[in-house]
Amino acid sequence: MLGRSRLSAGFLAVAAAVALAQHAPPWTEDCRKSTYPPSGPTYRGPVPWYTINLDLPPYKRWQELITDKAPSLKVMLNYLRDAANIFVPSGKLMKIVDEKLPGLLGNFPGPYVEEMKGIADVTGLPFGEIISFNVFYEFFTICTSIIAEDKKGHLVHGRNMDFGIFLGWNMNNNTWTITEELKPLTVNLDFQRNNKTVFKAASFAGYVGMLTGFKPGLFSLTLNERFSTNGGFMGVLEWILGKKDAMWIGFLTRAVLENSTSYEEAKNILIKTKILAPAYFILGGNKSGEGCVITRERKKSLDVYELDLQQDRWYVVETNYDRWKRPLFLDDRRSATKACLNQTTQENISLPTIYDILSTKPVLNKLTVFTTLMDVTKGQFETYLRDCPDPCIGW
Ligand SMILES: *[C@@H]1O[C@H](CO)[C@@H](O)[C@H](O)[C@H]1NC(C)=O
Ligand SMILES: *[C@@H]1O[C@H](CO)[C@@H](O)[C@H](O)[C@H]1NC(C)=O
Ligand SMILES: *[C@@H]1O[C@H](CO)[C@@H](O)[C@H](O)[C@H]1NC(C)=O
Ligand SMILES: *[C@@H]1O[C@H](CO)[C@@H](O)[C@H](O)[C@H]1NC(C)=O
Ligand SMILES: *[C@@H]1O[C@H](CO)[C@@H](O)[C@H](O)[C@H]1NC(C)=O
Ligand SMILES: *[C@@H]1O[C@H](CO)[C@@H](O)[C@H](O)[C@H]1NC(C)=O
DSSP, X not given: OOOHHHHHHHHHXXXXXXXXXXXXXXXXXXXXXXXXXXXXXXXXXXXXXXXXETTSOGGGTTHHHHHHHHHHHHHHHHHHHHHHHHHSTTTHHHHHHHHTHHHHHOOOSSSHHHHHXXXXXXXXXXXXXXXXXXXXXXXXXXXEEEEEEXXXXXXXXXXXXEEOTTSOEETXXXXXXXXXXXXXXXXXXXXXXXXXXXXXXXXXXXXXXXXXXXXXXXXXXXXEEOOOSSOHHHHHHHXXXXXXXXXXXXXXXXXXXXXXXXXHHHHXXXXXXXXXXXXXXXXXXXXXXXXXXXXXXSSSEEEEEEOBXXXXXXXXXXXXXXXXXXXXXXXXHHHHHHHHHHHHOGGGOSHHHHHXXXXXXXXXXXXXXXXXXXXXXXXXXXXXXXXXXXXXXXX
C-alpha cells in the first residue's frame, strides 16, 4: 500500500530538485559520444516485440500481449487506485471510475471500445480502470522528439518518452514510481494486415492509442504533451458533457498510423482534426525536407514548423514548449538537444548520433522510460529502455 507520506515525500523531493534546477553539472553534461549500441548504466534493456493482427476482431487483438503483461498491468493499476484513494479517500473516486466512467465517456468511434473491453476481460480488471489507464496518456507525457536530415537528404527521427511526473517518488533509489512501473509494460508493436506490416509502434501494454510509431517507407510520428490553460481537462469535460466532435490525441495518432498513406495526408489530418487536448505532433516523411512540428490548440493548429534546407534548417526539435516561447527555466531540454545537434553537425547525423543526444542529461532524465529511433526509408525501428542513475535530475 502506498502511504500519504510517500506522496508528500515525493513532493518534497521535487521541491528540492526545483531549487537545484537543471542548468549546472551534475544535472547537465557534455554531449555524450559513442553510446550506441546501447550499454552501460543508462541502458535498462531491450523491449520485446508483439504482433497485433488487425484482421482479428478488435476484442481479440491484444490477447497474447495482455496475457503476458497482465501482472505488470495490475501492479500499475493498483498503484493508480491507491493514489486516487489518497486524493479522494474512502474509495469513492475509484467507485466512480469503475461504475460510471464507461457511461460518462460513452462510445469512442473506431476499434477502441472493443479493444479495451478485450483487455479488461483478459486481465479481469474493471473496464472503467482500463479506460482511465487509456485516458491517462492524454496528460503528463513530457518528451523530447527530434527529426534530422543528413547531408544526403536522409531523415532520422528519435524520441525520449518521459512519463510519470508528480505521481510518487521512490526514496530508496531516487526514481519516479510510475516511470519505473511503465518499464516492464513497454512493448514494440508490429500491426499487421494480411500478414504484412501496416505500422510499428513503441507503446505501453494496455494502451490502445499510440504516441510513437512509423509506417515503413512512408512516415514517422511522435506526440508530445503541450501544456495550455485551455487544456485537456476542458476537453475531457466537454466530452463528458456530450460534445463528442473532437478526437482523443493518442487515438488520432493511432488512426493516422493505421490508415494514412503519405506524409502529406498525415500532415493534413494532424493539422485539421479537432482534438481533446493540446499537443505537438512531430511528423517525418520519406524524403528531404519532409519533417515538421505541428503545434496544436484543441480546435486549430497554431504553427507548422518544417525542415528548410535552403535556410540551413536541417533539424526540428520539440520538447514541451511552443518554439516561439522560452522553455520553463527549470526545464530546458530544448537548448541541450539543439546544442548537441549543432555539435554533431549535419555530416554526422545517424541513428547512433541521435541516440547519443537522447542519452545526454538532462535530455535523458529520471522520467525517461524509453528511447525510440526510427529510420523510415531503411525501415529501422528500435526501442531501448533507459535508466538515469544518480546524479540525475528528476525531469
Ligand atoms: C527503484 O525502486 C523501485 C521500487 O522498489 C523498483 O521498482 C525499481 O525497479 C527501482 N529502480 C531502479 C532503477 O533501481
Ligand atoms: C498468415 O500467415 C499464417 C502462417 O504464417 C497463415 O496461416 C495465415 O493464413 C496467413 N494469413 C493471411 C491473412 O494471409
Ligand atoms: C482504419 O480504417 C478502417 C477501415 O475504414 C477502420 O475500420 C478502422 O477503424 C480505422 N482504424 C482506426 C484506428 O481508426
Ligand atoms: C514516399 O512516400 C510517397 C507518398 O507520400 C510514396 O508515393 C513513395 O512511394 C514513397 N517513396 C518510397 C521510396 O517509398
Ligand atoms: C544551433 O545552431 C543554430 C544555427 O547555427 C543557432 O541559431 C542556434 O543558436 C544554435 N543553438 C544552440 C543551442 O547552440
Ligand atoms: C563529424 O564527422 C567529421 C568527419 O566527417 C569528424 O571530423 C568529426 O569529428 C565528427 N564530429 C562528431 C561530433 O562526431
